[in-house]
Amino acid sequence: MNNSSQSLPPGSTGLPIIGETIQFLLDPNFADKREKQYGCIYKTNILGRKTVFMTGAQANKFILSSHMDCFSWGGGWPNNFKELLGRSLFLQDGEEHQRNRKLLMPAFHGQALAGYAITMQQIISKYLKNWEIQKELTWFPELKQMTFEIASVLLLGSSPGDKIQILSQWFTELTNGLFAIFPIRKSWSKYGKALAARDKLLAYIEQEIEKRRSNPGDDALGLMLQTRDENGDRLTTEEIKVQALLLLFAGHETTTSMLTFLCLALEQHPEILNKARREQEQLGIESDLTLQNLKQMTYLEQILKEVERLYPPVGGGFRRVIKPFVFEGYYVPQDWIVSYRINSSHQDSNIFPNPQQFDPERFSSDRAEHKQTEYSLVGFGGGPRFCLGYAFAQMEMKIFASMLLRHYTWEILSDQDLTPDPIPTLHPRSGLKVKFTSSQVKN
Ligand code: HEM
Structure with a gap:
């Protein structure tokens, strides 16, 4: 492609070397401010790389689907991600990615999914009862333990038992390293702690793999243990370890974020909370939840979509340009990084009027605002690499x-900072401190 007639996107590349990294990591309005100034495509320099931010449904479609052959996933995510999450599905491309995605797919659909409902209910019920006893708690870290236990029991077939707290803590340390500005490899540094946590988690996963070798089963770990490629070769233990680490990571960090904001938004909007409670009452659920019950929760589905829109756990996705391209008249060269912006795309007032307002009715069948423009709601990504765990997460959240x-x-306790902090995954700064009680009258 000839770039002589087209200019690079507008924007500033900031200071030498660090560019605008500090602003990106510390200013929650980084993207908003630049979008107002430059529009839907602009350049910056973050995490040591020349980067172009692209916002809006059209940009999402371009990156996630129509022009996805211009991009590499593996080359796009920051180096910290590559080192901490290893060569896993998230960071694979081409045939290698297709093979592994196809391999893992059965653990997230159909029969397998249907079998998860009871275990999810048992684990969730245990946490709810425990919170009732605690009376006051900080919800974000508690939800993190709960979602981690669910992912680890259902995807790895492990029963972490009393190791849950420490395993969840290691994941927090690993996650904190993903966006560490200075990847210093010392035991005291954020990045050093993240590397140590990764190693401890990988060692734990390896133990789980060894326990399962003789009786693999058909959860995600079992599928990985049994599969053979066309040459009859199995995945190596190293390959299985990083895929399992990614599934545990992807399977609980994001869900925790969405559940936390679900609880926050419901408490802040009593009329929506009451309508959601009425829907549950009308379903007349007496014992265990069935898949049929879950399908009937259409208002709850609208609420979850609105949480996804207004509080997307992942702010954006990164790609490396492997084929230069032109978007909106601007030329983006090979080897630059491109990021599609999930949160700012969800703020487009032409698609979602009053975008700051929490309004689940925008997803009612009459309004269905997201259906009027493709790729306008992308909290779970989009196109052929749409989130693998979408159905799993929806089921767990419902x-x-x-x-x-x-x-x-x-009840949300006063004196806390509820500002949504986007790094590493969206969370209220104080972690959401609440008073928690049973609504059932006890005799
Ligand atoms: C509320 C929960 C979740 C949210 C908001 C979420 C969000 C996302 C997003 C935005 C992407 C695309 C990233 C990109 O385009 O660069 C993605 C991909 C992915 N997600 Fe999720 N996710 C959630 C739950 C899960 C769960 C429960 C699992 C698995 C247990 C999972 C596994 C994955 C995997 C493996 C990919 C990569 C797919 C591929 O590249 O082929 N996610 N997710």
């Missing part, structure tokens, strides 16, 4: 919300 709405009340 079960949790249903049990919470039917049996409990909660």
Whole structure:
């Protein structure tokens, strides 16, 4: 492609070497400010790389689907991600990616998924009862333990038992390293702690793999243990370890974020909370939740979509340009990094009027605002590499919300900072401190 007639996108590349990294990591309005100034495509320099931010449904479609052959996933994510999460699905391309995605798919669909409902309910119920005893708690870290236990029991077939707290803590340390500005490899540094946590988690996963070798089963780990490629070769233990680490990571960090904002938004909007409770009452659920029950929770689905829109756990996705391209008249050269912006795309007032308002009705069948423009709601990505765990996450979130709405009340405690902090995954700064009680009258 000839670039002589087209200019690079507008924007500033900031200071030498560090560029605009500090602003990107510390200013929650980094993208908003630049979008107002430059529009839907602009350049910057973050995490040591020349980067172009692209926002809006059209940009999402371009990156996620129509022009996805211009991009590499593996080359796009920051180096910290590559080192901490290893060569896993998230960071693979081409045939290698297709093979592994196809291999893992059965653990996230159909029969397998249907079999997860009971275990999810049992684990969630244990946490709810425990919070009732605690009376006051900080929800974000508690939800993190709960979602981690669910992912690890259902995807790895392990029963972490009393190791849950420490395993969840190692994941927090690993996650904190993903966006460490200075990847210093010392035991005291954020990045050093993240590397140590990764090693401890990989050692734990290896033990789980060894336990399962003689009886693999058909959860995600079992599928990885049994598979053979066309030459009859199995995945190596190293390959299985990093894929399992990614599934545990992807399978709980993001869900925790969405559940936390679900609880926050419901408490802040009593009329929406009441309508959601009424929907649950009308379903007349007496015992265990069935898949049929979950399908009928259409208002809850609208609420979850609105949480995804207004509080997307992942702010954007990164890619490396492997084929130069032109978008909106601007030329983007090979080897630059491109990031599609999930959060700012969800703020487009032409698609979502009053975008700051929490309004689940925008996803009612009458309004269906997201259906009017493709790729306008991308909290789970889009196109052929749409989130592999979408159905798993929806099921877990619906079960949790249903049990919470039917049996409990909660009150947000005062004197806390609820500002959403986007790094590493969106969370309220104080972690959401609440008073938690059962709504059932006890005799
Ligand atoms: C609320 C929960 C979740 C959210 C918001 C979420 C969000 C996302 C997003 C935005 C992407 C695309 C990233 C990109 O385009 O660069 C993605 C991909 C992915 N997600 Fe999720 N996710 C969630 C839950 C899960 C769960 C429960 C799992 C698995 C247990 C999972 C596994 C994956 C995997 C493996 C990919 C990569 C797919 C591929 O590249 O082929 N996610 N997710």
